[in-house]
Amino acid sequence: MSVCSFRSAKPRGRSHGRRGAVRSGNRCSCSGGGAVQGARGGAGAGSVVAGRHCMNDQARRAQFGAHLAGLRKSAGLSQRSLALRLCVTAGIATLTRNEVSRWERGGRIPDAWLPPLAQVLGVPLDGLERGAARARGEAEQPGCPDREPDTYVQDAVGWLLAHDNRHGGDHVADAAVRVWEAERGRITGEDKQHLAQVAEIGEVAGWLLHDAARFREARATLAEAHTLARLAGDGPLEWFILDLIAMIDVHTGRAGEAMAITDEMLTGREVPGRVALMARVRRARSLAQAGDRTRALSALERATGGLQDSIQANDPAFTWWIDTTEVGLHTGETLLSLGDPRAALPHLRRSSAASRDGGRREFGNVLAELTALVQLRVWREAEAPLLRLEPILRAVTSSRTRVRLRSTLRAIDRDAPSWLADTAHEVAAAG
Numbered sequence: 001m002s003v004c005s006f007r008s009a010k011p012r013g014r015s016h017g018r019r020g021a022v023r024s025g026n027r028c029s030c031s032g033g034g035a036v037q038g039a040r041g042g043a044g045a046g047s048v049v050a051g052r053h054c055m056n057d058q059a060r061r062a063q064f065g066a067h068l069a070g071l072r073k074s075a076g077l078s079q080r081s082l083a084l085r086l087c088v089t090a091g092i093a094t095l096t097r098n099e100v101s102r103w104e105r106g107g108r109i110p111d112a113w114l115p116p117l118a119q120v121l122g123v124p125l126d127g128l129e130r131g132a133a134r135a136r137g138e139a140e141q142p143g144c145p146d147r148e149p150d151t152y153v154q155d156a157v158g159w160l161l162a163h164d165n166r167h168g169g170d171h172v173a174d175a176a177v178r179v180w181e182a183e184r185g186r187i188t189g190e191d192k193q194h195l196a197q198v199a200e201i202g203e204v205a206g207w208l209l210h211d212a213a214r215f216r217e218a219r220a221t222l223a224e225a226h227t228l229a230r231l232a233g234d235g236p237l238e239w240f241i242l243d244l245i246a247m248i249d250v251h252t253g254r255a256g257e258a259m260a261i262t263d264e265m266l267t268g269r270e271v272p273g274r275v276a277l278m279a280r281v282r283r284a285r286s287l288a289q290a291g292d293r294t295r296a297l298s299a300l301e302r303a304t305g306g307l308q309d310s311i312q313a314n315d316p317a318f319t320w321w322i323d324t325t326e327v328g329l330h331t332g333e334t335l336l337s338l339g340d341p342r343a344a345l346p347h348l349r350r351s352s353a354a355s356r357d358g359g360r361r362e363f364g365n366v367l368a369e370l371t372a373l374v375q376l377r378v379w380r381e382a383e384a385p386l387l388r389l390e391p392i393l394r395a396v397t398s399s400r401t402r403v404r405l406r407s408t409l410r411a412i413d414r415d416a417p418s419w420l421a422d423t424a425h426e427v428a429a430a431g
Contacts, residue, residue, distance in 0.1 A: 057137055061106035064135035069104040071121045073323035073354075074307060079104070082120065089116040109135050153183060153197075157204050166359045168398030169211030180205040180221065192232040199228035203241050210248050211360070213399035219248050236316035239265060239275045246282040250289070251400065258286035274319035277306045281330045288337035296338065300331050325354040329365060332372065341375040348372050352385065363389070363396045371408045379420050382412070386420070386427055393431030402431075 072082050080097040087095050090113070103110045109132050110117065118125035156179055160172045183198045202225025209218035222245050229237040242265050249258035265271065265279040280303040287296035304327055332347035352369040355362040366385050373382040389405075405428075412424040 058106065060135045060137060061109060063106075064109065064131050065104045065106035067131055068110075068117070070323050071123060072100075072104075073325060075121050076324060077120075085120045086113060086116045089119055106135075153179060153201065157201060160208065161204060164208055164211060164360065165357075166395070168360045168363075168396045168401070169208035170397040170399050173205070173208040173212040173214060176201075176205040176208045177217075177221070184224075187228075190231070192234075195228050195232035196234040196237060199225045199232060199234065199237055199241070201225075202228065203237065203244065206241075207244060210244070210251070211398050211400055213403060215248055215252050215400075219245060222248070236275075239271070239278075239316065243275075243278050243282065246279070246286075250282060250285045253289060255286040255289040258282055259290075262286070272315045272319070273306055274315040274322055277303050277322060277327075278319060280306075281327065284334050285330060285337065288334040291338075293338050296334055300327075300334055303327055304331070325351050329368065332368060336368075336372060336375070341372040345369070345372045345376065358392060358395065360396050360398050360401070363392045363398060364401050366392070367401060367405055367408065371404065374408055374411050374416070377415065379416050382416070383420060383423065386412075386424060390427045390430045393427070 072079070075082075077085070078097075079100040083095045083097050083100050087093050095113070099108075099110075102108045103113075111132060114128045114132060115125055117123075118128050157176070160176050160179075163172050180198075180201050183201050187194065187198060202221055206218045206222035206225060209215075209221060222241050226238060226241040226245070229241055242261050246258045246261040246265075249255070249261065262279040262283040266276060266283075271279075280299045284296045284299035284303065287299060307322075307324060307327055328347045329351035332344040332351065335341070335344035335347070348365070348369040352365045355365040366388050370382060370385040370389070373385065409424050409428055413421050416424070
């Protein structure tokens with residue numbers, strides 16, 4: 001079914017063409033099931049997955065930049081606000097938003113600004129200094145294998161993830177599966193470094209299959225990748241893959257399976273703060289699906305409370321994309337699942353306003369806001385996010401998000417005034 005095939009079989013009289021005035025980011029797990037920020041958190045330029053170990057220089061700087069961006073967002077600051085506060089703290093008036101943006105893109109390491117950054121962001125200076133040293137290549141990440149994976153593999157996987165962040169996973173899922181199958185076939189023994197590298201490729205393939213709405217294949221691929229990660233003794237990768245499986249279970253309504261996975265993530269060995277935060281977010285979503293409002297909101301409260309405290313040196317790199325925007329999105333989605341769109345709307349509006357990348361993450365976040373407005377039948381307010389989707393639909397083909405889009409557009413066609421239903425039809429035709 002195409003995106004525009006949302007209209008009911010029964011025609012409704014309306015005049016066409018009436019449109020009012022005409023608005024983002026892991027791996028992110030976005031509204032269709034949770035994130036992976038983002039979506040895949042800026043992944044796409046490292047060894048096998050940027051944000052993991054054995055990176056090239058560009059990927060190391062990009063990872064540290066993403067970490068700085070996450071700290072800034074967790075502090076509730078814009079790039080301009082951070083620049084102003086740093087100027088006040090350091091007694092220098094020359095720092096601009098553009099320079100902060102350059103740091104966060106990995107274009108420059110802010111060595112001289114680390115002390116004021118630690119002070120303004122409220123984080124330990126030694127942690128920032130270690131991160132900057134890794135970004136310069138002076139201190140490799142713990143557990144980094146001596147050898148790099150095949151150059152073709154790292155380039156291919158990096159390109160696949162970059163394409164997914166910008167355009168969604170539909171067109172690259174099959175290519176990722178081919179890379180995964182080829183590398184899996186090269187396993188010859190118990191070389192733990194190679195097992196971990198292949199597990200990462202399986203994790204990427206599973207994520208892309210999920211975004212392409214091929215959920216059964218995605219879950220099976222991730223389950224196999226998890227086994228390889230466990231054989232490799234790669235605990236952070238195990239946690240990441242478990243989180244992705246829980247995300248799929250939430251998205252497909254398997255609340256019991258998702259809760260079992262989060263139990264596994266939260267018990268046993270010592271779990272880093274942000275891994276626990278991720279697990280509690282998934283747990284809240286699954287509890288909401290089961291109708292347990294009290295426990296769902298309690299899990300969200302614990303996750304939100306740990307957002308600041310959980311930024312620690314032992315938090316895996318893949319968790320650094322989790323920020324107030326992402327947790328706010330999941331808070332809104334949890335409240336939507338509990339049948340409370342009015343309470344959900346402020347959270348979803350903030351996450352939508354914070355997402356401006358024009359890619360998959362913005363698609364999911366804007367659609368979540370639109371869905372809440374449609375459920376509230378606030379038709380005038382629904383027009384702006386609806387129109388904001390039009391250019392995104394020309395570029396992004398995330399099937400899992402388009403399934404939700406069709407449902408929301410059918411609700412508009414069925415219940416909304418004719419002028420908004422006409423607009424919805426025109427927007428859908430753009431995709």
